[in-house]
Amino acid sequence: MPARSSTKQLPLLPEAELLVWCARTVVSDELKRSIRRRVQESLDWSIVLGMARYHGMCPLLYRNLAALCSDLVPAKPLTQLRQKVQADALLNRSLAQELVLLCDALASNGLSVIPIKGATLAVLAYGDLALREFTDLDLLIPEGSIAEAQRVILLLGYERKANSVEGHQLEDKEGPYHVLIKKRPISRVDLQWVMAHQH
Numbered sequence: 001m002p003a004r005s006s007t008k009q010l011p012l013l014p015e016a017e018l019l020v021w022c023a024r025t026v027v028s029d030e031l032k033r034s035i036r037r038r039v040q041e042s043l044d045w046s047i048v049l050g051m052a053r054y055h056g057m058c059p060l061l062y063r064n065l066a067a068l069c070s071d072l073v074p075a076k077p078l079t080q081l082r083q084k085v086q087a088d089a090l091l092n093r094s095l096a097q098e099l100v101l102l103c104d105a106l107a108s109n110g111l112s113v114i115p116i117k118g119a120t121l122a123v124l125a126y127g128d129l130a131l132r133e134f135t136d137l138d139l140l141i142p143e144g145s146i147a148e149a150q151r152v153i154l155l156l157g158y159e160r161k162a163n164s165v166e167g168h169q170l171e172d173k174e175g176p177y178h179v180l181i182k183k184r185p186i187s188r189v190d191l192q193w194v195m196a197h198q199h
Helices: 014-022 029-039 045-054 058-069 075-108 118-126 143-155
Strands: 114-116 137-140 177-183 186-192
Touching: 014 029, 014 045, 014 058, 029 058, 045 058, 045 075, 058 075, 075 118, 075 137, 075 143, 075 186, 114 118, 118 137, 143 177, 143 186
Parallel strands: 137 186
Antiparallel strands: 114 137, 177 186
16 A cells, blocks of 8 residues: 655645746756746736745746746736846845955954855855845854954944844844844845854
């Protein structure tokens, strides 16, 4: 007797299925045909765009729709998607430049730093800085170097977030880290000393 799976597979909305199909950097020929067929169906594009925003998938969705079926997607949602992706790409580039500046400053002060998530993940996982949405910079620093790292970052024009005080870690649902904000150009740094937070 074959083993039965204890999990149910629920059907996806057509809009969600389209997003899943577009959430990749390499699309098979079969999937290309499925995407082209799906966009010709009656879709609620506000749902497609809303889910893409919620899941941070606008860059991949736009890239694949523009490459595979821009002639079939209604102009308004495609334009909205393009504008968001272009604005996010500018922010990503600015944050990546700031990341290089921060890492160089920390390294020149003898501090070990590992950039995580954000720009680093975009380049390593997607091969393209513009294909992953991110809004802050995450730096992993040895716990014993946190005070010195904060000093260096503060000298670069950052300020402590209002509820992050010197010598005290910010404890919230995400775990132990310090948040530093720079207003021009706007950027947020999450200075962390542990990779996996307890939940």
